[in-house]
Amino acid sequence: MENNSFKTFELIEKFGHEQVVFCSNKELGLKSIIGIHNTTLGPALGGCRMWPYATDEEALIDALRLSRGMTFKAAVAGLNLGGGKSVIIGDSRTIKSEALFRAFGRFIEGLSGRYITAEDVGTNVKDMEYIMMETRNVTGIPIHKGGSGDPSPVTAYGTYVGMKACAKHVFGNESLENKKIVIQGAAGHVGVHLCDFLHKDGAKLFVNDIYEDKLKPIVEKTNATIIPGEEVFSMEADILSPTALGAIINDDTIPQLKVKIIAGAANNQLKDEDKHGAMLKEKGILYAPDYAINAGGLINVYNELEGYNRDKAMQQTEGIFDVIEKIITIADEKNIPTHVASQEIAIERINSVSQAKRIRIYRDQELFKQRNP
Numbered sequence: 001m002e003n004n005s006f007k008t009f010e011l012i013e014k015f016g017h018e019q020v021v022f023c024s025n026k027e028l029g030l031k032s033i034i035g036i037h038n039t040t041l042g043p044a045l046g047g048c049r050m051w052p053y054a055t056d057e058e059a060l061i062d063a064l065r066l067s068r069g070m071t072f073k074a075a076v077a078g079l080n081l082g083g084g085k086s087v088i089i090g091d092s093r094t095i096k097s098e099a100l101f102r103a104f105g106r107f108i109e110g111l112s113g114r115y116i117t118a119e120d121v122g123t124n125v126k127d128m129e130y131i132m133m134e135t136r137n138v139t140g141i142p143i144h145k146g147g148s149g150d151p152s153p154v155t156a157y158g159t160y161v162g163m164k165a166c167a168k169h170v171f172g173n174e175s176l177e178n179k180k181i182v183i184q185g186a187a188g189h190v191g192v193h194l195c196d197f198l199h200k201d202g203a204k205l206f207v208n209d210i211y212e213d214k215l216k217p218i219v220e221k222t223n224a225t226i227i228p229g230e231e232v233f234s235m236e237a238d239i240l241s242p243t244a245l246g247a248i249i250n251d252d253t254i255p256q257l258k259v260k261i262i263a264g265a266a267n268n269q270l271k272d273e274d275k276h277g278a279m280l281k282e283k284g285i286l287y288a289p290d291y292a293i294n295a296g297g298l299i300n301v302y303n304e305l306e307g308y309n310r311d312k313a314m315q316q317t318e319g320i321f322d323v324i325e326k327i328i329t330i331a332d333e334k335n336i337p338t339h340v341a342s343q344e345i346a347i348e349r350i351n352s353v354s355q356a357k358r359i360r361i362y363r364d365q366e367l368f369k370q371r372n373p
């Protein structure tokens with residue numbers, strides 16, 4: 001890639017991928033990279049991102065980074081899934097066509113179930129329907145076509161129960177009654193449902209969104225107070241719930257924080273994972289690792305593979321309470337930041353399953369030797 005094949009393999013080795021697939025169809029303008037990071041626990045499931053990457057290398061790095069993240073997410077959530085993600089290079093407003101997605105679907109079909117796709121930034125339900133014309137290895141399709149529909153209420157529920165686990169640890173009680181909670185991105189798909197769950201638990205909500213008019217129905221329903229953007233990080237409250245954007249926990253915002261817990265659905269909240277995760281720990285703020293607390297969406301599409309049932313998906317999502325508790329316990333015991341504890345849980349699970357598989361293969365080999373002396 002970029003006339004530097006060594007760099008391509010260096011990158012793949014650095015991220016530790018099993019397989020990276022480059023797909024091309026010049027006539028249709030399809031250039032795609034599928035990253036299959038680890039399939040120890042099951043098929044690699046992760047969305048397809050369509051983005052006008054400036055260089056092929058940028059696209060490759062994104063595919064590698066995102067698919068590796070999915071390995072940890074699925075492992076911590078206790079799902080029998082590996083980590084995968086794909087990218088299609090191009091502008092989602094101009095390059096989309098039925099033919100392009102069907103061609104992409106045929107590439108996925110060629111992987112015989114090692115990779116299962118879903119929606120991500122730049123792709124939507126309609127695109128998944130085109131992919132489904134060529135392969136069954138696609139999720140995130142509409143309910144009327146046997147899919148799981150919008151995952152946002154499930155993501156919100158998982159974020160809510162994960163927040164309760166944090167509250168139990170910090171306040172000695174999982175109830176969120178009278179707790180002051182700041183929600184950034186409250187008018188979004190996840191935010192709206194999260195506000196509902198929190199309100200029913202008796203929390204006092206302080207909401208913010210760039211689309212302030214969309215907050216009005218939330219205020220009417222939940223008695224929330226609208227706060228300006230500049231107060232999101234500086235307000236004195238019990239919990240901050242980042243549910244809009246990534247990279248918002250950073251050098252600028254951490255010194256402003258006057259909360260005891262950060263627990264929100266947004267992806268990649270820590271701008272620099274190690275640096276800012278450690279800074280939060282030092283400041284005595286409990287951080288619920290984003291990919292662990294927002295796993296409800298992944299749990300939802302996982303259920304699609306087994307014949308979708310929303311009640312079952314919600315029930316399974318309740319397990320996020322235990323996952324967050326376990327992360328906090330390990331972080332406390334080892335005196336490490338929560339994001340590190342979360343990674344340890346994921347790696348330990350993958351290693352133990354991988355070891356068990358190896359032992360099994362070894363036993364089979366021994367049996368074979370005995371039978372064929």
Ligand code: NAD
Pocket residue numbers: 151152153155184185186187188189190191208209210211229243244245246265266267294295297298
């Ligand atoms: P969304 O686009 O529907 O909502 C995001 C909201 O944030 C919007 O209302 C937007 O106006 C607001 N926003 C954007 N920038 C803002 C800013 N600077 N200040 C305040 N508000 C701002 O997205 P969503 O589906 O609700 O997802 C929210 C977050 O959760 C994203 O980071 C997403 O990656 C993550 N997530 C979502 C799901 C899911 O099931 N939808 C699953 C896992 C993770």
